[in-house]
Amino acid sequence: MNTEQKRKIAACAYNFIDDRDTIIIDDASSSFYLALYIKEHPEKRLAIVTNSLLAGNELAGLDHVDLxxxxxxxxxxxxATMGDDALENMKHFQVDKAFIGVHSINFDVGITSIATPQMQVKRVILNMSHKVYVLADSSKFGGGYLSVIYPMKDIYKIITDDSISTENIKKAQKENISLVIAR
Structure with missing residues (x-):
């Protein structure tokens, strides 16, 4: 589960959120830790869209969050909510920034996943967001699944932990991918 790494990634991701931003947080566990961090830090007023019941439960009723x-x-x-109704509902939103977790990052093909209804939600998030931040602990690098969710060119930043390999850091630099290491 890499809980400590995900907490560090969440704290780092919070630094990229500005006061009065409109953001979307998906249903990934890394994104849930961002919701917890936002809950504990009321200094920024945010509008947050989510399909995660767990994140929504943590953010509901907070004075600094319009959920x-x-x-x-x-x-x-x-x-989490998914399926045709969720996809249709998402079309009515436009956000400044998206924060998503992923199954795998493969620098050759992009962000990959197993084919699930959640994958469809992640694809729609790309279209509704001005900037996409991927929250991925170092265990997510190098593999690959059958379905490509996003090509790497569509990712604004990848935020990961300090256990990422030197090889993956070099690959990100070679591909001109903005990689942020949470410490």
């Missing part, structure tokens, strides 16, 4: 829940079918091990 928008994406409707749809609830499924998956992360308690």
């Amino acid at each position: 928008y829940m994406i409707g749809g079918h609830v499924g998956g091990h992360l308690a």
Whole structure:
């Protein structure tokens, strides 16, 4: 689960959020830690869209958060909305920044995933966001799944932990990918 790394990544990601930003947080565990961090740091007023019931539960009722829940079918091990209703609901939102977790980062092909309804949600997030931040602990690098969610050129920044290999840092630099290492 890499809990400590995900907490560091969340704290680092928070630094890229400006007061009064409109953001979306997906249903990944890394994104959930960002929701927890936002809950504990009320100094920024935010509008937050999410399909995660867990993140929504943490953010609901906070004075510094205007929360928008994406409707749809609830499924998956992360308690999130997905499916056609969720995808349709998402079309009505436009956000400054997206913060998403991923299954895998492969510098040759992009952000990859297993084919699931959650993958479809992640694809729509790209279209509704001005900047996409990928929250990925170092274990997510190098592999690959069957489905490509995003090409690397569509990612604004990847935020990871300090256990990332030198090889992956060099690959990111070679591909001109903005990689931020949380410490």
